[in-house]
Amino acid sequence: MTEPVRVEVENVSLAFGATQVLRGIDVAIAPGEFFALLGPSGCGKSTLLRLIAGFNHAQSGHVRIGGDDVTRVPPWERNVGMVFQSYALWPHMTVAGNVAFGLEERGRPREEIRRRVADALALVGLQDLADRRPGQLSGGQQQRVALARTVAIEPRVLLLDEPLSNLDAKLRVHMRRELVQLQRKLGITTIFVTHDQEEAMTTCDRIAVMSEGRIVQTGTPVELYDAPASRFVAEFVGSINLLDGNLQTGAGEGATFVSPQVGPVPLPPSESLPGSGDVTLAFRPHGVSVSAARADPARIWLAGAVAEREFLGEFVRYRVRVGGADILVDAPHLTGAPWFDPGAGVEVGIDPREIRVLRP
Amino acid sequence: MTARPTLAQAAIAGAIALFLAAFLVVPVLAVVWIAFADGAGGVTLSHFGAFFGVSLLRESFWNSLYVAAASVLVASVIALPIAYFTSRFRLRGALAVQTLGVLPLVMPPFVGAVAMQLIFGRNGSVNLLLGDWLGVNVPFMEGLNGVIFVEALHYFPFILLNLSVALANIDPAMEESAQNLGAHGFRLFRRVVFPLAMPGYVAGASLVFVKVFDDLGTPLVLNVTNMLAPQAYLRITSMGIEDPLGYVISVIMIAFSILAMWLSARALRGRDYATVQRGGAAAPRRRLSRGQAVLAYGWIALVLLLVLSPHLGILLLSFSKVWSFSVVPEAFTLENYRTVFADSSGMIVNTLVYAGLAAFVDIVIGTTIAYLVLRTPLPGRQFLDLGAAAALAIPGVVLGIGYLRLFRGVEIPWLGGALTASWIILPIAYSVRRLPYAVRSCTAALQQLHASLEEAAENLGASRRRTIQRIVVPLMAGGILAGFVTSFITAAVELSATLLLASSESMAPMSYGIYLYMQSIAGRGPGAALGVVAVVIVAVGTYASNRFMAGRSAQQETKP
Numbered sequence: 001m002t003e004p005v006r007v008e009v010e011n012v013s014l015a016f017g018a019t020q021v022l023r024g025i026d027v028a029i030a031p032g033e034f035f036a037l038l039g040p041s042g043c044g045k046s047t048l049l050r051l052i053a054g055f056n057h058a059q060s061g062h063v064r065i066g067g068d069d070v071t072r073v074p075p076w077e078r079n080v081g082m083v084f085q086s087y088a089l090w091p092h093m094t095v096a097g098n099v100a101f102g103l104e105e106r107g108r109p110r111e112e113i114r115r116r117v118a119d120a121l122a123l124v125g126l127q128d129l130a131d132r133r134p135g136q137l138s139g140g141q142q143q144r145v146a147l148a149r150t151v152a153i154e155p156r157v158l159l160l161d162e163p164l165s166n167l168d169a170k171l172r173v174h175m176r177r178e179l180v181q182l183q184r185k186l187g188i189t190t191i192f193v194t195h196d197q198e199e200a201m202t203t204c205d206r207i208a209v210m211s212e213g214r215i216v217q218t219g220t221p222v223e224l225y226d227a228p229a230s231r232f233v234a235e236f237v238g239s240i241n242l243l244d245g246n247l248q249t250g251a252g253e254g255a256t257f258v259s260p261q262v263g264p265v266p267l268p269p270s271e272s273l274p275g276s277g278d279v280t281l282a283f284r285p286h287g288v289s290v291s292a293a294r295a296d297p298a299r300i301w302l303a304g305a306v307a308e309r310e311f312l313g314e315f316v317r318y319r320v321r322v323g324g325a326d327i328l329v330d331a332p333h334l335t336g337a338p339w340f341d342p343g344a345g346v347e348v349g350i351d352p353r354e355i356r357v358l359r360p
Numbered sequence: 361m362t363a364r365p366t367l368a369q370a371a372i373a374g375a376i377a378l379f380l381a382a383f384l385v386v387p388v389l390a391v392v393w394i395a396f397a398d399g400a401g402g403v404t405l406s407h408f409g410a411f412f413g414v415s416l417l418r419e420s421f422w423n424s425l426y427v428a429a430a431s432v433l434v435a436s437v438i439a440l441p442i443a444y445f446t447s448r449f450r451l452r453g454a455l456a457v458q459t460l461g462v463l464p465l466v467m468p469p470f471v472g473a474v475a476m477q478l479i480f481g482r483n484g485s486v487n488l489l490l491g492d493w494l495g496v497n498v499p500f501m502e503g504l505n506g507v508i509f510v511e512a513l514h515y516f517p518f519i520l521l522n523l524s525v526a527l528a529n530i531d532p533a534m535e536e537s538a539q540n541l542g543a544h545g546f547r548l549f550r551r552v553v554f555p556l557a558m559p560g561y562v563a564g565a566s567l568v569f570v571k572v573f574d575d576l577g578t579p580l581v582l583n584v585t586n587m588l589a590p591q592a593y594l595r596i597t598s599m600g601i602e603d604p605l606g607y608v609i610s611v612i613m614i615a616f617s618i619l620a621m622w623l624s625a626r627a628l629r630g631r632d633y634a635t636v637q638r639g640g641a642a643a644p645r646r647r648l649s650r651g652q653a654v655l656a657y658g659w660i661a662l663v664l665l666l667v668l669s670p671h672l673g674i675l676l677l678s679f680s681k682v683w684s685f686s687v688v689p690e691a692f693t694l695e696n697y698r699t700v701f702a703d704s705s706g707m708i709v710n711t712l713v714y715a716g717l718a719a720f721v722d723i724v725i726g727t728t729i730a731y732l733v734l735r736t737p738l739p740g741r742q743f744l745d746l747g748a749a750a751a752l753a754i755p756g757v758v759l760g761i762g763y764l765r766l767f768r769g770v771e772i773p774w775l776g777g778a779l780t781a782s783w784i785i786l787p788i789a790y791s792v793r794r795l796p797y798a799v800r801s802c803t804a805a806l807q808q809l810h811a812s813l814e815e816a817a818e819n820l821g822a823s824r825r826r827t828i829q830r831i832v833v834p835l836m837a838g839g840i841l842a843g844f845v846t847s848f849i850t851a852a853v854e855l856s857a858t859l860l861l862a863s864s865e866s867m868a869p870m871s872y873g874i875y876l877y878m879q880s881i882a883g884r885g886p887g888a889a890l891g892v893v894a895v896v897i898v899a900v901g902t903y904a905s906n907r908f909m910a911g912r913s914a915q916q917e918t919k920p
Contacts, residue, residue: 053536053540054539054540055536055539074539074544075536075539075540075544076539076540076541076542076543076544077542078540079542080540081540081541082536082537082540084533084536084537085533086531086533087533088531088533088534088536088537090534090537090538090552090555090556091556092555092556092558101538101541101543101551102541102542105541105542105543105547106542149537149541150540150541153541153542
């Protein structure tokens with residue numbers, strides 16, 4: 001196995017006609033890292049991946065793989081393996097034929113091809129299906145053939161374009177674990193494109209969140225979840241409550257947040273509090289409790305009424321109307337835990353340590 | 361859909377079955393029977409032995425195979441680059457390329473053949489110029505070459521159209537993954553692109569093979585008789601209807617048609633495999649490099665020039681006084697058209713009547729078969745569909761021979777007179793030969809019509825018959841019209857069956873007239889003029905139906 005390589009994208013911009021798809025992308029992926037490009041459809045993540053593979057061409061900027069500038073290198077000379085969303089298995093070749101293709105194109109001796117095809121198929125557990133046609137395989141098996149076909153050439157970088165989106169929910173969870181194991185075993189630098197934040201968080205070392213052709217935040221899953229840098233990231237990664245308003249910082253003793261919807265909210269002193277100005281308060285539903293009376297004095301309490309209730313098994317999600325705003329509350333569910341019916345008046349308690357203050 | 365077929369459905373199906381039996385199945389079976397009959401009620405292969413014992417027939421057999429295969433090859437060489445360029449590169453002049461796809465089809469090959477001889481023949485325009493400039497003479501039109509050249513130029517659109525659709529339907533990721541794994545350029549085309557487009561190519565190529573193998577008019581007009589179709593025609597017309605070798609040739613032709621169609625059906629069985637899981641965008645078209653652009657535009661221009669040459673030639677010829685041993689005609693005149701309209705206007709009327717009648721019969725049967733197959737539980741209804749489609753495998757010559765043999769001495773009921781001597785036999789032959797196209801387009805139209813539209817009508821109180829009248833037929837109108845036009849324009853220029861079945865000049869249609877005129881040097885001018893009239897009729901029909909279909913699809917865009 002070859003040494004893992006670094007992938008660097010420097011100031012890359014790309015437009016299709018009048019549509020600007022990538023705007024000044026800068027990202028560096030460490031050798032051996034499992035890296036996700038995460039964002040809603042149309043954010044440019046697949047375009048960026050295809051650019052690294054050589055199928056799209058930047059109007060400006062550079063792509064470096066293992067230190068080599070590959071910006072002008074055609075796809076067939078890059079030695080980066082890509083797994084396509086549709087798998088793109090050639091129906092006129094057998095499974096073994098598909099896997100052997102890249103090695104044949106590289107002019108490897110027949111014996112070596114035979115051995116490496118067998119190895120690659122064994123890696124994904126499909127050695128018995130070598131003589132089948134792709135059309136005779138299940139979706140999960142096709143996915144594995146696509147993976148085997150790509151890793152057989154021992155690429156410097158592995159690119160995965162929404163590889164799990166064509167699988168059903170259960171298989172998706174299973175395959176994403178296999179993907180992680182495979183990546184750890186090969187130690188290959190891997191870039192994974194997905195629009196599913198759960199998929200990205202469970203599989204990847206680091207994630208770049210993209211929006212409208214830009215990378216808006218890069219970090220580990222925990223960093224993104226706990227400290228979203230913007231409203232967009234906060235909303236895209238997990239569920240979150242957002243309250244818009246004005247922050248008035250007093251001298252020394254905490255601050256008051258004034259929201260037109262819920263009125264004044266006192267905030268305890270914290271080093272993370274910025275100066276006065278317009279801000280958005282962000283806090284996750286599981287950092288909020290709901291009860292009939294104000295219990296824990298360390299929490300910030302607001303009075304409201306239950307508007308809606310969804311039972312999700314491990315927790316109950318309430319939508320509580322507080323003033324003019326809706327606050328989501330995830331209350332852990334245990335057998336016999338008390339429920340609040342829609343219409344019931346409740347107290348909502350926010351853990352101040354879970355609040356992030358976002359600048360607009 | 362009711363669970364049990366009604367009596368009316370059964371009666372209608374029976375009537376169609378009777379028509380197909382009388383005018384397709386039994387005549388063809390009669391031909392096959394005679395090829396194998398020993399004259400004493402038994403079966404023998406001795407006629408086939410005799411066939412291969414005659415050196416002219418052996419030669420004809422190989423020539424037909426050679427011409428059909430070579431035509432496929434030449435047509436492929438013309439069509440392949442064009443299909444690839446237009447589907448994978450950004451090309452200007454898409455209109456010119458689309459024109460390439462239909463222009464040849466509006467003129468039957470036997471009409472253009474004479475013009476091609478004047479342009480590409482030994483003393484034709486091109487060779488006169490080549491001789492002046494380079495001192496060489498290229499035998500484009502010598503013997504079998506001429507047939508191959510004319511047929512390939514006429515039929516290559518079948519390959520072009522099928523291949524273009526197949527190429528456009530390939531999931532672009534199929535090619536990108538090959539590039540990602542190291543393939544590019546011609547290797548990419550050979551290992552991935554072409555194999556994926558193979559079903560489309562085979563469908564087009566086998567169609568070309570069958571059409572060329574069965575064609576009678578083109579070799580006859582070019583004076584090539586050592587091929588199977590001309591031999592079958594000549595044996596029956598000169599040796600008489602009893603000569604068994606004509607039937608042997610017919611059986612061989614049917615066998616090859618069926619073989620080619622079977623190959624094509626096999627190739628198409630896995631047809632949609634390349635298009636499954638098609639994700640989003642079509643293949644991005646690449647920009648041509650300067651060298652590629654010169655090659656691509658050069659090739660398209662050359663093919664366009666070749667494709668237009670029979671049209672141009674026939675037009676020039678129709679206005680020329682004399683055209684021989686010169687690059688272009690020496691003097692122009694309207695005399696040819698005057699002659700044609702004075703002497704042959706009856707033929708024009710005959711063509712319109714025959715083709716119109718045949719097309720009408722086709723859409724009535726086509727709509728009925730489509731409805732019976734898709735909407736009723738009638739047992740054995742697939743056999744109607746199959747029976748109609750079987751006509752595809754029967755060359756016109758064979759059908760003509762079958763009619764002559766089977767209906768020999770048969771009187772037309774009530775009216776009297778021999779069926780084989782009456783004009784009525786021509787529209788019948790045309791309708792049987794074009795029926796597959798009409799059935800196909802009516803079936804496609806009905807398939808697109810969701811059954812709930814009919815159920816809604818029945819739910820609101822319309823009877824089955826009223827539902828068909830008020831819902832099914834109006835919504836199928838586009839498909840039915842397309843079927844009518846296709847049947848009409850192809851019947852208008854049908855020659856193979858016509859040559860055998862037209863027994864007097866007064867009942868002859870235009871195609872026969874063109875053929876007769878072209879037999880003599882003096883007749884070429886009027887023949888060309890009549891050819892121009894035929895092309896205009898076909899072109900107007902094609903244009904009108906395209907316009908109508910375009911208007912209709914725009915109008916029905918919002919349908920559920």
